[in-house]
Amino acid sequence: MEKLIRPELIAMKAYTPIEPVEILSARSRLPAGKVIKLDGNENPYGCSPDVRQALADYAYYHIYPDPEQRELREALAKYVGLDGGHVIAGSGSDELIDLILRLLLEPGDKVINCSPTFGMYPFSTEVCGGRVIEVARDEDFAVDVAAVKRALDKRTKVIFIASPNNPTGNIISESEILELVDTGRIVVVDEAYFEFSGLTVVNLVPNYSNLIVLRTFSKWAGLAGLRVGYGIFPVEIVSYLMKIKQPYNVNAAAQVAVLATLDDMGYLQDAIKKIIAERERLFIELGELGWLKPYPSRGNFILCSVLDGNAEEIWRKLQSKGIFIRYFNVTRLSNCLRTSVGKPEDTDALIGALKEMG
Numbered sequence: 321m322e323k324l325i326r327p328e329l330i331a332m333k334a335y336t337p338i339e340p341v342e343i344l345s346a347r348s349r350l351p352a353g354k355v356i357k358l359d360g361n362e363n364p365y366g367c368s369p370d371v372r373q374a375l376a377d378y379a380y381y382h383i384y385p386d387p388e389q390r391e392l393r394e395a396l397a398k399y400v401g402l403d404g405g406h407v408i409a410g411s412g413s414d415e416l417i418d419l420i421l422r423l424l425l426e427p428g429d430k431v432i433n434c435s436p437t438f439g440m441y442p443f444s445t446e447v448c449g450g451r452v453i454e455v456a457r458d459e460d461f462a463v464d465v466a467a468v469k470r471a472l473d474k475r476t477k478v479i480f481i482a483s484p485n486n487p488t489g490n491i492i493s494e495s496e497i498l499e500l501v502d503t504g505r506i507v508v509v510d511e512a513y514f515e516f517s518g519l520t521v522v523n524l525v526p527n528y529s530n531l532i533v534l535r536t537f538s539k540w541a542g543l544a545g546l547r548v549g550y551g552i553f554p555v556e557i558v559s560y561l562m563k564i565k566q567p568y569n570v571n572a573a574a575q576v577a578v579l580a581t582l583d584d585m586g587y588l589q590d591a592i593k594k595i596i597a598e599r600e601r602l603f604i605e606l607g608e609l610g611w612l613k614p615y616p617s618r619g620n621f622i623l624c625s626v627l628d629g630n631a632e633e634i635w636r637k638l639q640s641k642g643i644f645i646r647y648f649n650v651t652r653l654s655n656c657l658r659t660s661v662g663k664p665e666d667t668d669a670l671i672g673a674l675k676e677m678g
């Protein structure tokens with residue numbers, strides 16, 4: 321069989337995904353209600369009651385969704401303040417990352433990955449037959465724009481920048497993004513955490529033929545399980561993506577949930593405020609332990625360096641207490657941990673457990 325499989329995929333490292341609550345519950349031998357899940361940057365308050373009602377009331381689950389996503393794209397465009405012709409929705413923004421690369425990469429084409437960053441960029445690059453060019457972020461995890469420019473050659477097609485960056489939480493400035501756009505490569509600014517940072521370059525998309533912004537309903541909107549994200553693209557790119565995407569890529573439930581979410585922003589704005597306030601409290605509490613160094617974050621998560629102790633060991637010990645955070649087994653982050661910002665009681669449980677270890 322192996323002879324039939326693309327050799328570069330046999331050699332490729334698998335992506336390490338997070339697990340759902342049922343699995344974590346079984347693993348920690350705790351009832352699902354006792355599991356404290358801080359590993360996926362999900363919104364612990366969930367979606368609004370209006371969204372649940374709209375999903376219950378929808379009468380057409382037996383009919384395929386609109387392949388052109390007309391109503392959805394219009395609603396998303398209104399939310400971002402642009403024309404619907406710039407927008408495409410996907411089954412999570414993960415699908416859009418894949419689609420962009422499928423559209424652009426020929427075998428061996430290069431993609432710039434400013435590590436440490438979100439793992440789906442190198443993953444999809446390799447699946448699509450491209451080559452990942454790693455450009456390390458500096459000590460404070462800022463993008464090294466000069467190094468990115470030095471790394472470019474004729475085969476470089478795409479530069480991915482998450483802002484706020486996952487897992488480090490920091491942002492990139494608009495002027496630095498424009499410096500990258502000036503290189504002529506496709507620049508994908510991943511704003512998965514926009515609703516927590518309040519910073520966006522979406523308004524610049526109509527001015528450039530090579531700037532793309534990605535967003536998602538997984539993190540702020542409490543819809544990670546329904547898989548829906550969207551991109552804001554130059555109009556020309558939209559026409560090609562519409563051509564190559566699977567016709568029914570965003571399911572009917574996801575479309576219903578997004579429309580209801582955008583009609584009831586009050587509920588989520590309230591949840592976002594609570595999460596941002598909790599992020600600030602969590603940051604202080606983590607720092608006060610004395611043996612963790614939390615990095616300032618504009619997202620709904622905080623990365624910490626472990627100054628005294630072993631990150632992997634702490635991660636395992638927390639798991640045995642039913643507290644799930646994220647450990648990344650990569651060199652640059654080998655002594656770091658990332659925790660999502662949960663509810664106040666989640667912060668209390670996490671800090672309590674860390675104090676017992678300190």
Ligand SMILES: *Cc1c(COP(=O)(O)O)cnc(C)c1O
Nearest residue numbers: 412413414438486512536538549
């Ligand atoms: C979580 C995350 C995504 C994935 O979002 P989905 O819409 O759930 O696929 C994309 N980019 C970044 C930076 C993320 O952290």
